Amino acid sequence: MTAATFLAPDLDITQRESVLGRTSPLVKLGISLAWLIGLGLTLDVRPPLILTVIVLSAGLELGRIPPGMLARRVAPLMVAAAGIALTNLLFSTHNPDPAAHEIVRIGPLRITEEAVAAAVGLAARVAAIVSVAAVFVLTTDATRLMDSLVQQARVSPRFAYGLLAAYQAVPRLADDLAALRGARRLRGLRELDPSILLGLLVRAIRHADQLSIAMDARGFGAGRRSIYRPIAWTSLDLVVGASALVILVSALVLSR
C-alpha cells in the first residue's frame, strides 16, 4: 500500500488539471533529461541550486502540488543527498593531497577546500535530480504517461500498457514476500532463506501470466487499436518546453 502510493501517488484533479499536469508527460520527460545532461556539463554549484529552486517552485505553483506532499516526497531523499555529500567530504581524495588547501584538521582527519567544493557540488546535483524527479512524479499520472508514450512517441502499446499493468502488481509482490516469510516462521524455520526466492518467482510469474491472459482475453495485441484517451500536442507543451530550455541555458551561462 505504501509502496504503491509512493511510486504511483493518487493525483488530485487539481494536480492533473494544473499547467504541469496538462503538459505532455513526454515534454516533461524531455525537460528532465535535458536538465540532467546540462548539469553534467558543469562542476559549478550554482546551476543545480538554481534549477532546484525553480523546479520546486514550479511544482508548487504550476503543478499545484500540496506543499506537505512535496516535502514528504523530497525530504528523505534530500537527507540521503546530504549523507552522500558528507561521505564524500570525509573520504575525498583531495584531503590527503598535500597541494590542497587545508581548512581544518581533527586528529588524523584533514578537510580541504577542494573536498568541500566537490561535496557541495555533488549534494547540489543530487538535490536537483531528486527535485526534478519528485515534481515529475507528482504532476504525472501513470496512465497519461503511457498514453503519451504510445501516442506521441510511438512506443508499442504492448510494451507500455504491459508495463503499466505490471507496475500495479509490484505492491502485490511485496505482500507476497511478507506472507512467505510468515509461512516460514510458522513452520519453525528461519524467516529469510534463499529458497524463498523460488516461491516469489512462482508468484511473479503467476501474476504476469494471469495478467497477460486477462489482456489477451480482451483482444489485446490482436490488431489495430483505437484510442479512448487522446493526447494531442498543444501550445502549452511548446511554452513549457521552451521556457525550461531557456532556464537551463541561463543557469549554465550565469555560472561562467
Add this chain to the structure above:
Amino acid sequence: MDVARGRGAAGDDDDDPPVAVVAGHGPFTTAGLGSGIVLQDPASQLVMERVGDDVAFGLENLAWGRAAMRERVPEALAGVGLRGFEDRRSTRLSGGEQQRVAIAGVLAPGPGLLVLDEPTAHLDPAGAEAVFRVLRTIREREAATIVLVEHRVALAWPLADTVLALDDEGRPIDVGAPADVLKRSATKLASAGIWLPDDRPGTAAAPVPSPDPLSTQVLGTEPVLDVAQVRFGYVATAPVLRAVDLTLMPGERVALVGRNGSGKTTLLRLALGLLEPLAGEIRLGGRDPRRLPAVQLARLAGFVPQEPELGFLGQSVREEIELGLPQEQLTHAHDLAERLRLPLADFGDRSPYRLSGGEQRRLSLVTGLARRPLLLALDEPTFGQDRRGHEALVGALAELVGEGSAMLAATHDDRFVREAADRRVELADGWVLADEPVELWKAAS
C-alpha cells in the same frame, strides 16, 4: 456444447475447471470472435488504473470509435450497478466491485458468449450476491450466453438452463436441464463430491463427527489465545481493527465472519504474531507470539492461508509436508494427507505449484494441521472445495479440537460455520459486532 444465445449454463466439477471444453477452443484468443472470460481472482484481471479506462480497454482493442466508446463505457458500468465509477482507481475497490468491473469490461463489446470461471470464489456473500444479480440481469435481457463454472451451487443452479457436471478427470457425468440432471444423477453427482443445490448439513454422505459439547470444560482452563483491546492499522490514520477482544479456550471452534475488508485476515495474522498491534495485548499459549522463537511458535500455531501458494516452501508435496516436522509426527502427517486425498504414493513427487486449486488448498491444510498445533488458524479453508474436501476438512478439524486445540477460522461459508464451528464472531469496521454461539445464530437465521 449447444447452448442457445441468452441462456445460462452452470458447470460444476472438482478442481480446475477445463473451461476450454466449453467453447471447443482456448478462450484466450476468442475476444474478437465474440466471447469474453471472467476469472477467479478479481485483482489480477484489471489492466488499467482507472475503472473507466479498464472498461474501455477491450473496446480500444477492437478499434471502436471514440464517440461510441464514450457512450458505451458508462452504459456498461451502469449495467453492473457501478454508475459513475469511471474515475475510481480499480485497486481501491472491494473484491465484489472489482469483479463487477471485470464483467463490465468483458461485456462492453457485447460478446455473444460470457465465460465465468468461479467469479465469486474470492467474494463475501454480499459481493457474490451482487455479481449474481448482474448475471441474472444479463440472462433476463438475453444479452449473452453465460457459461459459468461455480461451486456455489445454491446461487448457480437457479440461473442455469443447462448443467454440465464433470468428474475428477474432466469427463462429463451428466448434462441437461437442472431438474433432469438432479432427477437422473443426484447420487452419481453426490458420490463424485459435487455440491447439490439442496444439500443440507444432514444430507452429507458421511456423518460429520462432532466433539462432545461437554468436553470443552475438561480440555483445559488456560486460554489458547487471548486478544485484549487490540488496535491495528496498516496506516495509522485508517485502523482496520479498533478495540478487539477475543478469547479462545481449548476445544473451542470459532468462526470469524464479516465482509471483505472487515479485518478477519488481519486478526488472524495478529494472533499468529505476523503483525504487531498498535495497541493492546495478544497472548498465544500465554506468550506474546511476536517474541516466541520460530520453533516454539510452529508448535503452538498452525496456519492455513487464503492463498495456498503463499504458504508453500517445498519443491515437492512430500518435502512440503515433511518440512521442519519432527520424526514422531511424520506418520500423523502422512495419514492426514491420505485423508485429504493427497496420498504421498501418488502426490509425493509432484510440485506443489503444479497441483490444481483444490489440491493446493488441501495440501496447505495438511501442512497447517500436521503438527496438531494448539491454535488452528484458517483463512477461508473451504474455498474452492467440493463436498468431499469439505467433509474431510470438517472431520479433521473436529478431531484435532477434540484433542484440545482451538480453531479460529475466517470464513464466508455459512455451511462451514454451521457444521464446523460452535462460536460465531462477526467483525465489522474493526469492531466485534457479534460474538454468539452458532446454535443461537442458527435459530435466528
